[in-house]
Amino acid sequence: MTGYAERKGRSGKRSELKKSINDSTFTALRHDVINSPSFLGLSNSAKVAFLHLLAKYNRKNNGDLSAPLNRAKEYFNLSSPGLSVALKELEQNGFIDTTRQGGKNQCSLYALTCFPLNDVNKAGIFLKATDRPSDKWKKT
Numbered sequence: 001m002t003g004y005a006e007r008k009g010r011s012g013k014r015s016e017l018k019k020s021i022n023d024s025t026f027t028a029l030r031h032d033v034i035n036s037p038s039f040l041g042l043s044n045s046a047k048v049a050f051l052h053l054l055a056k057y058n059r060k061n062n063g064d065l066s067a068p069l070n071r072a073k074e075y076f077n078l079s080s081p082g083l084s085v086a087l088k089e090l091e092q093n094g095f096i097d098t099t100r101q102g103g104k105n106q107c108s109l110y111a112l113t114c115f116p117l118n119d120v121n122k123a124g125i126f127l128k129a130t131d132r133p134s135d136k137w138k139k140t
Contacts (some may be wrong), residue, residue, distance in 0.1 A: 049086040063099045063111040063120040063127045094136030
């Protein structure tokens with residue numbers, strides 16, 4: 001006997017759902033974040049930088065998100081100084097944390113505060129995973 005989902009052409013498997021959206025990935029953004037006065041008050045370049053960092057997030061790499069200034073135009077469609085200002089604004093408003101300060105031959109790494117941190121073990125940083133997001137943007 002076939003179930004309701006099978007009769008309607010749905011098997012309920014996640015793999016088939018992924019195929020139905022053209023192998024594209026997505027990240028849910030919480031409504032309390034995007035509707036907050038803090039987020040609405042950000043400059044457009046800061047919002048663009050946040051969304052591009054969010055696009056790099058895959059639920060396993062929070063704390064290991066990069067925004068290389070030498071690729072600002074290519075990756076973010078912003079100038080290098082514009083990206084730098086946007087990242088500082090995001091950090092001041094509590095939407096991102098710097099997990100590794102860049103320097104010679106390495107870029108800075110960031111974490112989105114609206115998601116839990118993941119284990120990151122790279123040269124210069126060691127982060128322990130957290131169960132809950134820090135939500136620093138609520139406190140600023």
